[in-house]
Amino acid sequence: MKSVDGHLAEILATVRPLAPLELELEQALGATLAEDVSSPVPLPPFDNSAMDGYAVRAEDLSEIPVTLPVIDDVAAGSVELRAVGPGHSVRIMTGAPLPAGADAVVPVEWTDGGTVSVRIDRRAEAGNAVRRAGEDVQAGEIVLKSGTVIGSAQLGIIAGVGRRRVWARPRPRVVVISTGAELVEPGNTLAPGQIWESNSYTLAAAVREAGAEGYRVGSVGDDPGVLLDLLDTHLVRADAIVTSGGVSMGAYEPVKQALAPLGTVRFEKVAMQPGMPQGFGVLGDDQVPIFALPGNPVSSYVSFMLFVRPALDKMRGLPGGVPETVTAYTTGALRSPFGRRSFLRGVLSNDGTVSPAHGQGSHQLAALALANALIVVPEDVTEVAGGAPVEVIRL
Numbered sequence: 001m002k003s004v005d006g007h008l009a010e011i012l013a014t015v016r017p018l019a020p021l022e023l024e025l026e027q028a029l030g031a032t033l034a035e036d037v038s039s040p041v042p043l044p045p046f047d048n049s050a051m052d053g054y055a056v057r058a059e060d061l062s063e064i065p066v067t068l069p070v071i072d073d074v075a076a077g078s079v080e081l082r083a084v085g086p087g088h089s090v091r092i093m094t095g096a097p098l099p100a101g102a103d104a105v106v107p108v109e110w111t112d113g114g115t116v117s118v119r120i121d122r123r124a125e126a127g128n129a130v131r132r133a134g135e136d137v138q139a140g141e142i143v144l145k146s147g148t149v150i151g152s153a154q155l156g157i158i159a160g161v162g163r164r165r166v167w168a169r170p171r172p173r174v175v176v177i178s179t180g181a182e183l184v185e186p187g188n189t190l191a192p193g194q195i196w197e198s199n200s201y202t203l204a205a206a207v208r209e210a211g212a213e214g215y216r217v218g219s220v221g222d223d224p225g226v227l228l229d230l231l232d233t234h235l236v237r238a239d240a241i242v243t244s245g246g247v248s249m250g251a252y253e254p255v256k257q258a259l260a261p262l263g264t265v266r267f268e269k270v271a272m273q274p275g276m277p278q279g280f281g282v283l284g285d286d287q288v289p290i291f292a293l294p295g296n297p298v299s300s301y302v303s304f305m306l307f308v309r310p311a312l313d314k315m316r317g318l319p320g321g322v323p324e325t326v327t328a329y330t331t332g333a334l335r336s337p338f339g340r341r342s343f344l345r346g347v348l349s350n351d352g353t354v355s356p357a358h359g360q361g362s363h364q365l366a367a368l369a370l371a372n373a374l375i376v377v378p379e380d381v382t383e384v385a386g387g388a389p390v391e392v393i394r395l
C-alpha cells in the first residue's frame with residue numbers, strides 16, 4: 001500500500017501555483033499577493049487633526065482658562081486654510097489639515113465650544129491630537145509583501161495606498177461532483193435504499209474554508225459516460241476537480257471506470273483509515289488536477305483535509321505541506337489497524353486533552369460533526385492507552 005506521506009508528496013509535486021492575474025479590488029479578497037504593494041505617498045499625506053476641536057499654538061495655553069478668537073473653520077477636505085497666528089485659534093474637524101502655525105488641537109470637550117471666540121479650560125501640549133504626515137506609512141514604503149493572503153484589512157490598505165488593481169494569485173476554482181445511484185438531494189423524500197446526498201455540500205464548503213471557490217455540481221448516478229460528459233463540461237472553468245465515491249472495489253465504480261482508462265489518473269490504496277481508496281491525477285490539455293476521494297462521508301472529508309487542502313494551499317502560492325499537529329492527551333483508549341495511519345475523530349479541549357468521538361465508522365457523519373480534531377495514530381501502533389500523549393490535527 002502507498003504511504004500517506006508518499007501520496008501527499010506525489011500530489012504536491014503535481015500541482016502548481018496558479019498564475020497571477022491583475023485583479024480588481026472587488027475580486028481580490030482571499031487571493032494571494034504576487035507583488036509587493038507600496039505607497040506612492042506618505043500616509044497620512046498631510047498633518048491633520050485627530051479630534052474635533054480647535055487648532056492652536058500650545059504656547060498660547062500657558063494661562064488656563066484662556067479665551068482665544070476663532071479666525072476660521074476647517075472641515076476634512078478643506079483646502080484654503082488661514083494660518084493660526086499668535087493668540088488665535090481655528091475650529092477644526094477630525095481629518096482636516098492642520099493650519100500653518102498651529103501645533104496642537106484642543107478637543108471640543110475641553111472648551112465652551114464657541115464659534116466666534118473659544119474658552120479653553122485645559123492645557124494641551126504641542127502635538128496633542130495631531131496626526132503627522134507619514135506616521136503610518138512613508139512614501140515608497142512596502143505595506144504588504146508578495147505572498148500575503150488578502151483579507152479585509154489587507155484589502156483596506158491596498159485601497160488606502162490608492163491602488164485599484166493588484167497582481168495576485170486568484171482563489172482556485174474547484175468543481176465538486178458526487179457519484180452514487182442511491183443519492184437524493186436534501187429536501188426530497190427518500191425511497192427505499194436511498195440516502196440524502198451530503199458529500200458535495202461538505203466538500204464544496206471545505207473548499208471555501210480552504211480559501212478557494214467551490215462549485216457544487218451536485219451528484220451524478222453510476223454511469224461513467226455521464227460522469228465523463230460532466231467533467232468535459234466543467235473542465236474549462238476548473239483549476240481542480242474533486243469527486244466523491246466510485247473508487248473502491250464494487251461492480252459499479254463510475255469514477256474509477258471513467259478515469260482509469262485515460263491513463264492520467266491513478267487509483268491506489270493508501271495506508272490510512274479512513275480514506276484508503278484514493279484516486280489522483282490530471283485531466284485535459286491544461287492538466288487540471290483531479291482528486292477522486294472515497295464516498296464514505298468521513299473518508300472523503302478526512303481525505304480532503306489531508307490531501308486536497310495542502311494542494312489548494314500550494315495552488316494559492318502558500319507553503320502547502322503536511323498538516324500541523326499538536327500534542328494532546330487522549331481521555332480514552334484508541335485502536336488502529338496495523339500498517340495504516342488512523343485519523344480518529346475527537347474533541348480537543350483547552351486543558352490539553354482530546355476525547356475520542358463515539359462512533360469512529362467512516363459513515364458516522366454525526367460524530368464527525370461534533371469533532372474539532374483528528375487524532376493521528378501511526379502505522380506501527382495498534383493500541384493507545386487512555387491518558388497517553390497523541391498527535392492531533394485541528395479541524
Ligand SMILES: Nc1nc2c(c(=O)[nH]1)N[C@H]1C(S)=C(S)[C@@H](COP(=O)(O)OP(=O)(O)OC[C@H]3O[C@@H](n4cnc5c(N)ncnc54)[C@H](O)[C@@H]3O)O[C@H]1N2
Binds near residue numbers: 182196245249274276
Ligand atoms: N471489497 C471492498 N469494499 C470496499 C473497500 C475495499 O477495499 N474492498 N473499501 C471500502 C472503503 S475503505 C471505502 S472508503 C469505500 C469507498 O467506496 P467508494 O469510494 O466506491 O464509494 P461508494 O461505494 O460510492 O460509497 C461508499 C459509501 O458512502 C456513501 N456515499 C457515497 N457518496 C455519498 C454522498 N455524496 N453523500 C453521502 N453518502 C455518500 C455511499 O452510500 C456508501 O455507503 O468502499 C469500501 N468498500
Ligand code: MOO
Binds near residue numbers: 273274277294362
Ligand atoms: O477507508 Mo474507508 O475510507 O474505511 O471508509
